[in-house]
Amino acid sequence: MTGPAADGTAPGLRAGRVGRRAGGRFVVDGVTLAPRPGETVGLLGPNGSGKSTLLKLLAGVLGPSAGVVTLDGRPLAQVGRRAAARRIATVDQHAYTQNELTVREVVALGRIPHRRPWSAVSGDDARAVAAALARTGLTALADRSWHTLSGGERQRAQIARALAQEPRELLLDEPTNHLDIQHQLDLLELIAGLPVTTVVALHDLNLAALYCDRLLVLAGGRAVAEGTPGEVLTPALIERVYGVRAEVTDDGGRPTIRYLRRPPTADR
Numbered sequence: 683m684t685g686p687a688a689d690g691t692a693p694g695l696r697a698g699r700v701g702r703r704a705g706g707r708f709v710v711d712g713v714t715l716a717p718r719p720g721e722t723v724g725l726l727g728p729n730g731s732g733k734s735t736l737l738k739l740l741a742g743v744l745g746p747s748a749g750v751v752t753l754d755g756r757p758l759a760q761v762g763r764r765a766a767a768r769r770i771a772t773v774d775q776h777a778y779t780q781n782e783l784t785v786r787e788v789v790a791l792g793r794i795p796h797r798r799p800w801s802a803v804s805g806d807d808a809r810a811v812a813a814a815l816a817r818t819g820l821t822a823l824a825d826r827s828w829h830t831l832s833g834g835e836r837q838r839a840q841i842a843r844a845l846a847q848e849p850r851e852l853l854l855d856e857p858t859n860h861l862d863i864q865h866q867l868d869l870l871e872l873i874a875g876l877p878v879t880t881v882v883a884l885h886d887l888n889l890a891a892l893y894c895d896r897l898l899v900l901a902g903g904r905a906v907a908e909g910t911p912g913e914v915l916t917p918a919l920i921e922r923v924y925g926v927r928a929e930v931t932d933d934g935g936r937p938t939i940r941y942l943r944r945p946p947t948a949d950r
């Protein structure tokens with residue numbers, strides 16, 4: 683396990699004025715994100731605003747072109763892949779498929795960073811896999827072949843793999859894609875209740891308002907708003923960032939957004 687911060691000031695995963703160039707421009711530009719331990723931060727923003735790129739920078743999959751990502755105060759590049767993988771779990775937008783594996787085997791992939799090379803599966807590994815399957819409601823499907831799963835079940839299996847990793851930081855890119863409404867709510871309830879620092883990219887503003895402690899809104903790669911859902915999700919912000927008119931009612935700091943139809947135009 684990684685020790686405490688060398689300077690004692692920056693526990694956990696932080697992005698400090700981080701930027702990433704792609705295609706000749708900054709697609710993430712000067713973004714700072716410092717989640718408090720255990721909180722759930724929602725990453726919002728229109729298509730192409732830089733959410734996935736920021737998550738990849740936080741995961742160390744991409745290196746920053748500017749700024750720095752630190753884990754307990756150390757630049758991620760110095761932490762090392764294996765040590766980082768014991769701390770940070772990711773669930774990507776496009777879950778990969780392992781056709782020959784069972785669901786249990788896919789979930790057990792999450793244990794790899796905790797095992798010594800070529801070592802056998804330990805009791806801790808089996809317990810972590812069983813707990814992750816149970817938490818995501820997949821115990822009954824554990825021995826099914828991965829390729830027989832529906833899109834939503836595959837998504838839940840990826841979440842289970844990340845949970846089996848027993849991370850302290852969890853990064854999720856639109857994890858509610860493919861899920862029916864019950865499973866969307868169950869998944870976000872699960873994530874919000876984990877004692878894990880979570881950064882989750884979401885498109886659904888109402889779900890973000892319901893489950894996230896704080897929100898960071900990106901537009902054109904830059905952070906344009908940050909704060910609690912009640913602070914961030916105002917009609918003005920929604921119109922400015924998404925170009926959509928909305929009414930917002932605040933229910934004890936958990937706003938509800940109702941989108942307003944555009945007035946019909948003459949040539950429609």
Ligand SMILES: Nc1ncnc2c1ncn2[C@@H]1O[C@H](COP(=O)(O)OP(=O)(O)OP(=O)(O)O)[C@@H](O)[C@H]1O
Pocket residue numbers: 704705709727728729730731732733734735736
């Ligand atoms: N390798 C690359 N080369 C050129 N442009 C890139 C590259 N990678 C990402 N981009 C661009 O960077 C921008 C940010 O992409 P990113 O996937 O981070 O956005 P996003 O907010 O996650 O979008 P979405 O909501 O559609 O998933 C996009 O305009 C994308 O086209």
